[in-house]
Amino acid sequence: MKTHKIAVIPGDGTGPEVVAEGVKVLTAAAAKYGFKLDFTYFDYGGERYLKTGKIISDEEVQELTHFDAIYLGAIGHPDVKPGILETGLLLKIRFDLDQYINLRPVKLYPGVDCPLKDKGPEDIDFVVVRENTGGIYTGHGGVTRKGTPDEIATQVMVYDRRTVDRCLEFAFELKKRRNAESEKSRSKPIHLVHKRNVLTHCGDLWYRAFEEMGEREYPDIPRDYMHVDATTMWFVKNPEWFDVLVTENLFGDIITDLGAMIQGGMGIAAGGNINPEGVSMFEPIGGSAPKYTGKKMINPLAAIEAGRMMLDFLGEHEAAKAIEKAVALTCTKLESLSAGKMGYNTEEVGDMVAEAV
Amino acid sequence: MKTHKIAVIPGDGTGPEVVAEGVKVLTAAAAKYGFKLDFTYFDYGGERYLKTGKIISDEEVQELTHFDAIYLGAIGHPDVKPGILETGLLLKIRFDLDQYINLRPVKLYPGVDCPLKDKGPEDIDFVVVRENTGGIYTGHGGVTRKGTPDEIATQVMVYDRRTVDRCLEFAFELKKRRNAESEKSRSKPIHLVHKRNVLTHCGDLWYRAFEEMGEREYPDIPRDYMHVDATTMWFVKNPEWFDVLVTENLFGDIITDLGAMIQGGMGIAAGGNINPEGVSMFEPIGGSAPKYTGKKMINPLAAIEAGRMMLDFLGEHEAAKAIEKAVALTCTKLESLSAGKMGYNTEEVGDMVAEAV
Numbered sequence A, B: 001m002k003t004h005k006i007a008v009i010p011g012d013g014t015g016p017e018v019v020a021e022g023v024k025v026l027t028a029a030a031a032k033y034g035f036k037l038d039f040t041y042f043d044y045g046g047e048r049y050l051k052t053g054k055i056i057s058d059e060e061v062q063e064l065t066h067f068d069a070i071y072l073g074a075i076g077h078p079d080v081k082p083g084i085l086e087t088g089l090l091l092k093i094r095f096d097l098d099q100y101i102n103l104r105p106v107k108l109y110p111g112v113d114c115p116l117k118d119k120g121p122e123d124i125d126f127v128v129v130r131e132n133t134g135g136i137y138t139g140h141g142g143v144t145r146k147g148t149p150d151e152i153a154t155q156v157m158v159y160d161r162r163t164v165d166r167c168l169e170f171a172f173e174l175k176k177r178r179n180a181e182s183e184k185s186r187s188k189p190i191h192l193v194h195k196r197n198v199l200t201h202c203g204d205l206w207y208r209a210f211e212e213m214g215e216r217e218y219p220d221i222p223r224d225y226m227h228v229d230a231t232t233m234w235f236v237k238n239p240e241w242f243d244v245l246v247t248e249n250l251f252g253d254i255i256t257d258l259g260a261m262i263q264g265g266m267g268i269a270a271g272g273n274i275n276p277e278g279v280s281m282f283e284p285i286g287g288s289a290p291k292y293t294g295k296k297m298i299n300p301l302a303a304i305e306a307g308r309m310m311l312d313f314l315g316e317h318e319a320a321k322a323i324e325k326a327v328a329l330t331c332t333k334l335e336s337l338s339a340g341k342m343g344y345n346t347e348e349v350g351d352m353v354a355e356a357v
């Protein structure tokens, strides 16, 4: 029987609770579709850091490469200064394992309450391809005369052509697959999102690379360009315009949070940090929600969705489809996707999905 | 009779059409409230650039300092490469005249169609204070090996303490005024928006400056911090949380476009580029909308709103209030705020507001 080795990092706050439900559903799917999942748990996160002063070492990150995928709960602890765990753990794994794509499907399931007027599941079904290892996330920059009236701080957004190209290629290939599968996708362009009227160096690099690759390799795929500020407007006003969007790291971070909200919020939104040639990591995109920790009130669907994406990437397409259906069904049964308002507790929701699988 | 000297830059596309209606309304308000407006027109914009190769010179910008305010239509021409007019004209004026605040009221008028479910005028009434002369807009950075596979491009976000402080001070003072005027404002904190978990240098500078100024000078004003990605979610889900937000340039650009959409879109959204000690510039925040040029279909309310903000800054508070009321009334009469769907043409809408004043 085929076995997939999964590194599990439950993390902080409600991370362990939602990951437990994800593992429950994944295990049910494995049993049904005839493969094995071998879970190994790691305690990286805020608690460990507060106890030992250690976040994750280079060796520990390298250990993760012996797995087929990484399943992450949530990172972020109220007693740890913002930035430490995010850069030291989450961003470190993304960078060190060269997970250069952050893939964020934005799909409104039937029965899910959408905050937008007059928009339904037929209007909201697109994917954001976010560059995940470059830009202003690289940490370039610094500070001089800190704490004085003359303090100066800088952050550098940096991109090279290869980093841009490999991200664009992933996006164009995804668009090609979606076009092959659906008439609706074919009717829509691929969008590049940037701010090239102001970020004239980086924006120009992205734009030229997008145009050149599109023209040369994907002449049948219509292309469109949109400023990031305008994109936030159209996500709200005309989400039906979108099928695949590709963008740089920071802009991707911003528009995917907005995307999460229009698909029903953090209760359902998941993402994958993809290294197509290496080890990828899947996570619910919400935070560790400390105030709900241990209360069994948090919605595990986002973690379950992350698990579904993981199975899909591991080649278990049928099992992934079954989970998608089970999640869609569960969405119609919950009173709300928000923590504490679901009408069920965390475990019950996990059970519902597992049974439906 | 008191006279205000206004420099008018109608600009490109539909700019001249909407500015004409703005001038109509401002003139009506001046007649009614007993002051004079002296308009001087400048032809800066895409047409002039295409004819003469000139955008705006240092001397021409300095000439604008002889006016009490600048009234701008729209910048952006389909035949001019993106970035040229934006940086050469709009950003140049903002920077050279040190208009260090971009002030963006986000207010949903009764009768205006909001794309958010279950949100009404009582939920959407806040102001974004955007830093307007620093950050990644400074143009720092560059490109090497352009056009080769080894191309590298950078953009530098740069902030110094003084630039941060003067922006924060403006925001805290505004919050103090709003708190003094309204119980509802008093019930809400001032929000700092950044991405300090990733932009550890600049974010930390903003955060420390915000905390220090708040604690020392405005101890009665509750403070809150929010990541920019999360902010886009809460604009959609809980806009009623906000009263005054302060943020750096790029993040302000993004969240104010989203803000414009939740207040009804580009048909109504206006902003001010403020130099509290110098000459300020007011503009509708929509673009030049080339496809509507000359068709009398564009909505002039945003330009009229920009004019209202201008009068307010010139000290004509009564006249500004009258325009606000007239705009609110007109909103209830239009079928939609979108171009071509108003049920009236551009001039008719201008007439309606002018008469109501």
Ligand SMILES: CC(C)[C@H](C(=O)O)[C@@H](O)C(=O)O
Pocket (backbone or CB within 6 Å): A086, A087, A090, A091, A253, A285, B197, B198, B229
């Ligand atoms: C926690 C934070 C570092 C992270 C990011 O900015 O990438 C998060 O917002 C995300 O989108 O995964």
Ligand SMILES: CC(C)[C@H](C(=O)O)[C@@H](O)C(=O)O
Pocket (backbone or CB within 6 Å): A197, A198, A229, B086, B087, B090, B091, B253, B285
């Ligand atoms: C046109 C562009 C340069 C400008 C900006 O980015 O500031 C616009 O989006 C705005 O918000 O006024």
